[in-house]
Amino acid sequence: MNQVSHTAAHSGMALWAVLITSSFYAAAEVTGSVDPIFLTALRLAFSAVLFLPLVFLRGEASLSRSHLAGHAWLGLLLAVYFASLFEALRHTSVVTTALLFTLVPLMTLGIELRLIPSANSRGRIMPMLMGASGAALLIIGRAGHVVVSEPYPILVYAAGCLAMAVYSPLSQWLKKDSLRQRSPVGMTFWNMLFGAVFLLGYTFYDGGWRTAALLDVADIGWLFYLALFATLGTFWLLHRATASIAPATVISYIYLSTLITTACHWFWFKQTPVILEITGALMVGFGMFALFQVGKRRGSAAA
Incomplete structure (x- = not known):
């Protein structure tokens, strides 16, 4: 798989953070009475369909046994994450899940x-801790409080967070062996397709698919927007970046997304920032800059 430059990978992930932020507002436009796991399955399925022509053009439409196993595991991790998120949200607040995701x-x-151990792993610990702490302050500052949750939703979502944490390193590890010929296009398509299949299977089991009758034309339009930009685009950028920068650095861009979301509340919704948010914003900014510099030094040393 062709690698992009260090700067291009980070620039792509900055765009990823913007797209992730936009997805929150777009998702809010979809009818709230439709089962969220079913909606997520549709998003993944629509995204896979949109990528299908490119998959055929690149000759990645076939699956060997090793390909099947690799993509199935990665798709299952996605399904576990999304299912755990929505199950947890039935019993706790968005603030609690957002804090856990940091x-x-x-x-x-x-x-x-x-x-996939690397030489600069220790150098990333402090910047990531700073980014995580800053993102937590942004979330708490915007919410104004911390909700004490019951153990059940925390344990459920913690399992989902673990699945998401495994996703990128496992993806990169598999690219060295069974999935080494897969491009970001092939990885995105097949992982999303398997994720959609697992989630659809779950909704058929618990009956969530029946809420499909509540979808209207506007909902379908928003779902295609989410599928194209907030799902297909973000997964492609993620797999593109992990070919050049470490998986933990890639997923750390969720901190930047948290900062962008908070900034939208400041400027779009005219909310006055509180001291916790300002402190958190500075910590996220310094943490992300430090991560960029650590990776840049590693790239220069390798060259």
């Missing part, structure tokens, strides 16, 4: 050290 990059780093 731990995913650090969890990713731990798994990365086991699967």
Whole structure:
């Protein structure tokens, strides 16, 4: 797989953070009475269909046994994450899940050290801790409080966060062996397709598919927008970046997305920033800059 430059990978992930932020607002436009897991399955399925022509053009439409196993595992991790998120949200607040998700990059780093250790891993610990702490302050500052949750949703979503943390390092590890011929296009298509299949299977089991009758034309339009930009685009950018920069650094861009979301509330919704948000914004900014510099020095040393 052809690698993009260090700067291009980071620039792509900055765009990823913008697209992730936009997805929150677009998702809010879809009818709230439709089962969220079913909606996510549709998003993944629509995204895979949109990528199908490119998959045929690149000759990645066939699956060997090793390809099947690799993509199935990665698709299952996506399904576990989304299913756990929506199950947790039935019992706790968005603030609680958002705070838990700030731990995913650090969890990713731990798994990365086991699967694909690199020389600059220690140098990324402090910037990532700063970014995670800053993102937590942004979330708490915007919410104005921390909700004490019951153990059940925390344990459920923690399992989902672990699945998401495994996703990128496992993807990169598999690219060295069974999936080494897969491009970002092929990885995005097949992982999303398997994720959609697992999620659709779950909704048929629990009956969530029946809410499809509540979808209207506007909902379908928003779903295609989400499928094209917030799902297909973000997964392609993620797989494109992991070919050049470490998986834990890639997923750390969720901190930048948190900062962008908060900035939208400041400027779009005319909300006055509180001291926690300002402190968190500075910490995220310094943390992300430090991560960029650590990766840049590694790239220069390798050259």
